[in-house]
Amino acid sequence: MTPKSEAQIRLTYELDAEPTKVWRALTVPEYVSRWLGSLPCSDMDDEAAQDRIELRLISAEPGTYVRYSIKDNEAVSTVSFQINANDKGGTTFHIVHEQSMIAANCNFPRQRLAA
Template identity: 30%
Template sequence: MNLTDAQLPPLVLEYQLDAPPEKVWRAMGIPALREQWLPNAELADIEPVAITPGEAISYRMRDDRPPYLESTVTLQILPAADGGSLLRVIHRLDDARLTAANDGGLHLMRAA
């Protein structure tokens, strides 16, 4: 059975961070800081595809192996009760070529 793009659930990872949301946002939003943990080489385009200032930013990513599938990774920041942050990474494989490239095995890209 082959899953279609619409049926593939996103990969969601959550990280508790000691830093306040404003500091995490700065690390995500400033390209020179973002490059340290999400390199330009991992991105299909270095410009974000969507931004909700202070809350979420989305980038298009490209796999580094054929068939070079693309996906969207959204980095969402939520305030934590202890003054820190919850960083939610939502990685959605939404490339239209996924069904054609998927030969019965599910191809997962590296999560940010």
């Protein structure tokens, strides 16, 4: 089942950094965790997972495009990053963030509630 998009945010930034630096910030796990405040879910134990978002790579085109699924508590969304070199030696950086509905039988674990 494909998630149905409910809301979408589109942002575009002009960055001074060259596209290769931006690409590394989006794809090297230790940089991603610093920038997005998360780790890929396979790298987290149960306790750490409660305080951090879960990040799963959906697709990527090396050097130009990456798309992640992000789960924060019960909310699931996808974020796409498009990287293009600009005429100033920097990067035109496009972000599309879509909140999605997920099926009740998805593979994401339910959040545990404290008594």
